Amino acid sequence: MKRTRGGGDEEAPRQNGSVGRKKGDPQQSEADDGGSTLGPADLQDDDNDPGLRREIRSKYRDLINSVQQNREDMLSPSNNKLTEVLEEANKLFKDVRQAREAALDAQLLVVATDLGKEKASQLFAEGTAFDHIAFAERLLSFMGLNRLEDGEDDQQNRGGIDGYLPKDAWHRVARRAESCFMTAPAFHYMMGSFHAEPPPPKQKIERQRKAPSKEAARIMPTQLKKMEGSHQEATEKEVERILGYLKSYYQDDPTSPISYYEFVIDPNSFSRTVENIFHTSFLIRDGLARMYLDDDKLPCIAPVEEGEVEAGGSWSRKQCIISISPKIWRELIDAFDIRDTLIQPQNTQTE
Amino acid sequence: MTQRKRLSNSHSSSQSKRQSGNLVSQEEDDDSTFTQPSTLQVQRGLEKLTTAQVDQKTAEVVQYFLVKDQKKIPVRRADLVKHVVKDYRNIYPEIIKRAARVFDQVFGLKLVEIDAKNHMYILINKLEKVDGASPIKSPANPKMGLLFVILGVIFMKGGVVRENLIWNTLKKLRVDSGEKHEEFGDVKKVITDEFVRQRYLEYVRIPHTEPIEHEFRWGQRADMEVSKAKILEFMGELHEQDPQSWTQQYKEAHSVPSSTQAGTSSQR
Numbered sequence: 001m002k003r004t005r006g007g008g009d010e011e012a013p014r015q016n017g018s019v020g021r022k023k024g025d026p027q028q029s030e031a032d033d034g035g036s037t038l039g040p041a042d043l044q045d046d047d048n049d050p051g052l053r054r055e056i057r058s059k060y061r062d063l064i065n066s067v068q069q070n071r072e073d074m075l076s077p078s079n080n081k082l083t084e085v086l087e088e089a090n091k092l093f094k095d096v097r098q099a100r101e102a103a104l105d106a107q108l109l110v111v112a113t114d115l116g117k118e119k120a121s122q123l124f125a126e127g128t129a130f131d132h133i134a135f136a137e138r139l140l141s142f143m144g145l146n147r148l149e150d151g152e153d154d155q156q157n158r159g160g161i162d163g164y165l166p167k168d169a170w171h172r173v174a175r176r177a178e179s180c181f182m183t184a185p186a187f188h189y190m191m192g193s194f195h196a197e198p199p200p201p202k203q204k205i206e207r208q209r210k211a212p213s214k215e216a217a218r219i220m221p222t223q224l225k226k227m228e229g230s231h232q233e234a235t236e237k238e239v240e241r242i243l244g245y246l247k248s249y250y251q252d253d254p255t256s257p258i259s260y261y262e263f264v265i266d267p268n269s270f271s272r273t274v275e276n277i278f279h280t281s282f283l284i285r286d287g288l289a290r291m292y293l294d295d296d297k298l299p300c301i302a303p304v305e306e307g308e309v310e311a312g313g314s315w316s317r318k319q320c321i322i323s324i325s326p327k328i329w330r331e332l333i334d335a336f337d338i339r340d341t342l343i344q345p346q347n348t349q350t351e
Numbered sequence: 352m353t354q355r356k357r358l359s360n361s362h363s364s365s366q367s368k369r370q371s372g373n374l375v376s377q378e379e380d381d382d383s384t385f386t387q388p389s390t391l392q393v394q395r396g397l398e399k400l401t402t403a404q405v406d407q408k409t410a411e412v413v414q415y416f417l418v419k420d421q422k423k424i425p426v427r428r429a430d431l432v433k434h435v436v437k438d439y440r441n442i443y444p445e446i447i448k449r450a451a452r453v454f455d456q457v458f459g460l461k462l463v464e465i466d467a468k469n470h471m472y473i474l475i476n477k478l479e480k481v482d483g484a485s486p487i488k489s490p491a492n493p494k495m496g497l498l499f500v501i502l503g504v505i506f507m508k509g510g511v512v513r514e515n516l517i518w519n520t521l522k523k524l525r526v527d528s529g530e531k532h533e534e535f536g537d538v539k540k541v542i543t544d545e546f547v548r549q550r551y552l553e554y555v556r557i558p559h560t561e562p563i564e565h566e567f568r569w570g571q572r573a574d575m576e577v578s579k580a581k582i583l584e585f586m587g588e589l590h591e592q593d594p595q596s597w598t599q600q601y602k603e604a605h606s607v608p609s610s611t612q613a614g615t616s617s618q619r
Contacts, residue, residue: 068561072515110559111559114557114558114559114560118513121509121511130504130507130508130597130600132504132507132508132516132519132520133519133520133523134590135503135504135507135520135586135589135590136520136523136524137523138589138590139500139524139589140523140524142589143524165525170493170496170497170534170535171490171491171493171496172496173493173495173496173499173500174491174492174493174494174495174496174499175491176585177495177496177498177499177585178480178491178495179480179581180499180577180578180581180582180585181495181498181576181577181578182475182476182477182480182575182576182577182578183423183475183476183495183576184420184458184460184473184474184475184476185476185489186420186421186423187417187418187420187421188421
């Protein structure tokens with residue numbers, strides 16, 4: 001042992017320079033405690049044996065890991081594992097020759113001393129022991145934990161913990177704990193600040209006003225359909241009636257196209273015109289009538305042949321929105337010279 | 352306001368600017384270079400100003416503190432000088448002195464410098480809480496309860512505690528740092544970020560730990576604001592024990608009050 005300390009014949013210590021010298025001192029004390037007596041030949045083999053070097057390093061790493069993994073357990077005052085680890089390390093250190101191993105030894109020492117420091121700080125607890133888990137349990141009772149006897153609510157509570165904690169549990173603790181704090185009350189203006197926000201509400205109102213008017217025209221037909229749930233039969237009857245008119249006019253002269261405007265417009269009443277348009281749109285929707293543009297690009301309407309009606313409609317569906325105002329209505333009457341209505345109003349019907 | 356001041360004291364203020372030259376020229380410099388003016392400089396500075404001006408500035412400082420204190424985050428001297436004190440920085444100590452007096456006499460609050468190195472201030476309550484019902488029934492902040500648990504455990508365990516101990520205690524109380532809590536939300540953030548920024552707690556890395564672990568200690572604000580004796584009292588009630596049975600903690604809670612300790616129950 002002592003021979004390795006000095007400049008000896010071995011190459012290993014010289015390679016690692018000062019490290020070899022530093023480790024000399026602890027080694028000496030180890031030797032004094034009755035280290036192994038090895039001949040110079042043996043030492044040389046051990047120093048250069050890579051297998052042994054690896055083994056030592058591996059053992060060091062195991063020791064380091066064991067301290068790190070079992071930290072919690074080793075902290076316990078009754079646990080003496082740390083002493084055992086240190087004794088192991090001392091034994092290993094006798095065989096340390098290279099810097100790598102010494103570095104591991106140093107690392108183990110660091111980890112062990114940290115743990116030792118913590119264990120020492122635990123001594124404070126002696127006689128003034130405070131069990132934080134017992135504290136937690138007592139606090140739960142203080143919070144008003146309702147410990148249930150039957151296991152019904154076990155599903156709600158997390159695994160194994162019985163009891164239901166009231167909603168104001170933490171408020172209760174806070175109220176009691178407040179007296180421990182000399183907190184300055186937070187300063188807030190009683191009535192709030194002057195910078196209240198009038199602008200946003202105004203914008204919202206404007207938007208809301210615009211929206212209904214835009215959507216009103218579009219939505220109305222669907223809404224009315226829904227609203228007239230009770231009047232559904234009346235609408236259906238009216239739609240059927242109009243279909244009847246359309247068919248009869250078509251049958252009178254299948255070759256002559258029926259002008260849409262002539263069909264729907266009632267020159268005597270604007271509102272009935274609108275109703276006609278409305279009811280006619282159902283026929284279009286249900287595929288019972290079709291609209292098309294004639295050679296003059298004017299809209300015409302014709303009933304769909306029985307055979308042509310297919311559920312769902314294989315032909316492409318097109319949508320259009322028709323708008324009409326009294327002015328346009330009058331212009332149409334003049335343009336098409338509509339004298340009489342093709343769709344008789346219901347109350348004048350004698351049928 | 353500062354413009355007006357310069358005009359009314361045009362001649363003398365420009366002179367004072369030249370005299371306390373290096374201080375005022377710092378207006379353009381980084382505020383971290385603010386150095387506390389000497390008593391003589393303060394005196395000279397005060398001579399150039401009217402009482403009304405100084406009072407006005409004091410009031411601004413008081414207001415700044417009150418608003419900043421809402422979040423309980425300490426006020427940095429650098430911010431105070433940069434945003435409020437501004438050209439009155441040459442009489443800064445006087446302003447602070449007067450502000451402290453206002454807090455004391457008007458609000459019953461104490462202005463405390465919790466960090467003499469980084470120059471940070473907090474406000475704490477000077478008035479003792481009245482035992483029993485308080486006339487103002489303000490709802491208790493549940494975070495106070497959470498803070499009490501953490502500070503209480505740290506104190507009872509000797510002043511330093513590994514974070515796992517705190518997380519385990521809280522888990523028992525149905526507060527899981529890994530989950531979102533009904534009352535506190537992101538518990539980990541509240542404890543390791545908010546409470547630390549407010550200086551209620553210190554969350555420090557333990558060296559050489561793998562994986563990284565931290566330990567909790569009382570923060571500078573807690574040292575000032577929280578009464579160890581009252582915590583011990585509550586502990587005694589909870590455990591149905593005499594607070595004196597915890598000899599070590601009792602000693603610490605009732606030791607001679609230093610400047611870094613909040614009021615004990617024996618102090619009135």
